[in-house]
Amino acid sequence: MTERSVPRIVVVGGGFAGFECARHLVRGARKAGVDVSVTLVSADDYMLYTPLLPEVAGGLLDPRFVAVPLANSLPGVDLVTGRVDGVDLEARSLHLTSRSGETETLGWDRLVLTPGSVTRLFDIPGLADHARGLKTTTEALYLRDQLIGQLELAGRETDSEVIRQRRTVVVVGASYAGAELVSQMRALADEVARQRGFDPTEVRFVLLDTSAQVMPEVGDKLSGKVLDVLRRRGIDVRLETTLESVADDHVVLTDGTTVPTRTVVWVAGVTASPLIETLGLPTEGGRLKVRPDLTVPGRADVFAGGDAAAVPDLTADSGDVTPPTAQHAVRQGKALARNALASIGIGTAKAYRHRNLGLVVDLGPGFAVANPMGVYLSGLPAKAVARAYHLLALPRGVNRWAVGLAYLTDVVAPRSLVSFGLVSDDEARFSASQAIPTPSSNGP
Numbered sequence: 001m002t003e004r005s006v007p008r009i010v011v012v013g014g015g016f017a018g019f020e021c022a023r024h025l026v027r028g029a030r031k032a033g034v035d036v037s038v039t040l041v042s043a044d045d046y047m048l049y050t051p052l053l054p055e056v057a058g059g060l061l062d063p064r065f066v067a068v069p070l071a072n073s074l075p076g077v078d079l080v081t082g083r084v085d086g087v088d089l090e091a092r093s094l095h096l097t098s099r100s101g102e103t104e105t106l107g108w109d110r111l112v113l114t115p116g117s118v119t120r121l122f123d124i125p126g127l128a129d130h131a132r133g134l135k136t137t138t139e140a141l142y143l144r145d146q147l148i149g150q151l152e153l154a155g156r157e158t159d160s161e162v163i164r165q166r167r168t169v170v171v172v173g174a175s176y177a178g179a180e181l182v183s184q185m186r187a188l189a190d191e192v193a194r195q196r197g198f199d200p201t202e203v204r205f206v207l208l209d210t211s212a213q214v215m216p217e218v219g220d221k222l223s224g225k226v227l228d229v230l231r232r233r234g235i236d237v238r239l240e241t242t243l244e245s246v247a248d249d250h251v252v253l254t255d256g257t258t259v260p261t262r263t264v265v266w267v268a269g270v271t272a273s274p275l276i277e278t279l280g281l282p283t284e285g286g287r288l289k290v291r292p293d294l295t296v297p298g299r300a301d302v303f304a305g306g307d308a309a310a311v312p313d314l315t316a317d318s319g320d321v322t323p324p325t326a327q328h329a330v331r332q333g334k335a336l337a338r339n340a341l342a343s344i345g346i347g348t349a350k351a352y353r354h355r356n357l358g359l360v361v362d363l364g365p366g367f368a369v370a371n372p373m374g375v376y377l378s379g380l381p382a383k384a385v386a387r388a389y390h391l392l393a394l395p396r397g398v399n400r401w402a403v404g405l406a407y408l409t410d411v412v413a414p415r416s417l418v419s420f421g422l423v424s425d426d427e428a429r430f431s432a433s434q435a436i437p438t439p440s441s442n443g444p
């Protein structure tokens with residue numbers, strides 16, 4: 001411990017894991033009657049409830065509904081909005097830069113790293129320049145505006161090739177995020193067509209994946225149902241197929257076809273936050289290696305969890321790590337708080353262990369799939385479970401209220417077709433929206 005009289009625990013990243021960790025650090029210290037300083041440094045001043053981002057892109061929810069402000073949700077936590085760009089493990093300090101460019105150095109006695117993940121990009125020509133992702137509110141807003149804007153422009157276009165480009169959306173990645181996104185964008189496009197008076201089948205959606213199945217994570221039976229529903233909605237699902245190259249007005253697929261399009265969304269997996277590789281610590285598949293008690297090997301003062309960490313999955317075959325899901329991140333957040341407090345003499349540490357409880361996947365109007373605790377549900381029962389689950393899991397009453405009202409409004413009124421145009425094409429690039437270093441952001 002340093003000469004500070006009150007031990008300081010600094011958490012990096014206010015997402016699912018960091019938010020839960022900070023909350024439990026304060027509670028645990030208070031319960032033990034011990035003075036502990038808890039600081040949360042996060043690039044954003046809100047915790048983003050990512051499972052509902054597809055519904056923001058689809059125009060069903062507003063971004064503020066899915067953003068839980070850190071300010072009045074974490075009493076007792078010192079909040080710092082800024083991006084950590086370096087950690088000095090020997091000096092026990094970190095360096096951060098605020099949104100407006102000010103820099104600061106913070107000391108810590110215990111460091112908890114939960115900076116999450118960013119979209120995993122591949123070396124596909126044109127991908128970083130022409131595709132956009134779905135990890136941030138910026139990107140979700142951009143996609144909503146882009147779809148509404150392209151459909152409007154197509155309505156006034158005379159060149160049939162340009163009309164086809166504007167009316168085609170290509171989504172790459174058919175796991176739950178991609179399947180939910182394509183379903184929500186389909187629903188938005190259908191509403192645009194209805195309100196603007198054109199045939200919705202003129203808007204084409206293509207969903208690609210290298211895998212032989214959509215959403216393999218929900219099991220064969222539900223995966224088959226999802227495929228049927230997507231195809232019934234007119235979504236052109238192409239499995240074992242991905243992008244060969246991307247240009248501003250078309251993509252070339254690995255099966256040789258060219259698809260005219262101006263909207264390409266890449267949701268084909270994630271990789272740990274770029275902060276992780278700057279640490280010089282051992283990684284596994286890009287994620288920071290941690291032991292079952294979530295400490296970094298050889299550093300009893302540094303902890304990590306969530307998408308950024310390779311946490312051993314004690315419920316699976318040896319060698320497996322927990323998947324990058326909110327379900328694990330939330331529970332790892334609690335375990336991080338417990339074990340970080342134990343390392344300063346409050347309570348006892350425990351290995352992280354959690355058996356997967358299943359998944360809920362909302363696939364737009366009238367359909368969802370869910371496999372809570374091994375029970376396979378689809379259709380309206382799954383829809384009710386999915387919506388109830390999200391309402392309960394959102395960690396703030398006001399957000400629950402806003403999302404609940406939006407769901408009710410959706411039953412009685414059409415989606416509002418509003419595009420504010422607040423996010424420019426450049427702001428939605430991976431380099432700007434997710435701070436991913438890409439070749440185009442670093443110059444030639």
Ligand SMILES: Cc1cc2nc3c(=O)[nH]c(=O)nc-3n(C[C@H](O)[C@H](O)[C@H](O)COP(=O)(O)OP(=O)(O)OC[C@H]3O[C@@H](n4cnc5c(N)ncnc54)[C@H](O)[C@@H]3O)c2cc1C
Nearest residue numbers: 013015016017043050051084116306307324325326327329
């Ligand atoms: C569209 C979509 C849908 C999803 N749906 C589901 C679902 O239905 N169920 C499920 O279980 N999971 C779902 N997930 C996965 C889930 O969102 C992640 O597993 C979860 O967010 C991981 O939590 P985390 O705390 O590790 O990271 P995050 O929640 O990503 O939080 C990381 C935080 O760290 C901050 N940060 C990053 N770098 C820095 C830095 N250098 N300095 C300071 N702060 C930094 C970020 O701003 C962010 O606040 C979905 C993900 C997406 C993108």
